[in-house]
Amino acid sequence: MRLAFWNVQSVATLLENLMTLDNSVSVIKHEVDDLVDLQIETMSQESSLTSAQLADYQIRSQKIRALYRKLDQIASAKVTRKFGQVA
Numbered sequence: 001m002r003l004a005f006w007n008v009q010s011v012a013t014l015l016e017n018l019m020t021l022d023n024s025v026s027v028i029k030h031e032v033d034d035l036v037d038l039q040i041e042t043m044s045q046e047s048s049l050t051s052a053q054l055a056d057y058q059i060r061s062q063k064i065r066a067l068y069r070k071l072d073q074i075a076s077a078k079v080t081r082k083f084g085q086v087a
Contacts, residue, residue, distance in 0.1 A: 025074055032067050035060050 042049065042057050049057065 028067050028071055035064050
């Protein structure tokens with residue numbers, strides 16, 4: 001009977017961890033969307049970019065890349081938790 005309780009507990013913990021990851025993914029995706037919107041707005045300007053605008057654009061680009069790397073890490077963690085480590 002204790003083994004059955006442990007399995008239920010393990011499943012509950014796994015589901016809680018997956019839900020936490022899903023929440024993180026939603027936050028990251030929202031941030032990426034906001035950053036991409038700013039990038040589009042910046043590039044839609046009819047005038048040339050100032051040095052400050054160009055610097056901001058480059059910083060946002062780096063942030064977007066970092067956030068996508070984080071999403072990849074989260075996806076890998078979810079797969080590993082769901083299916084186990086692949087040999």
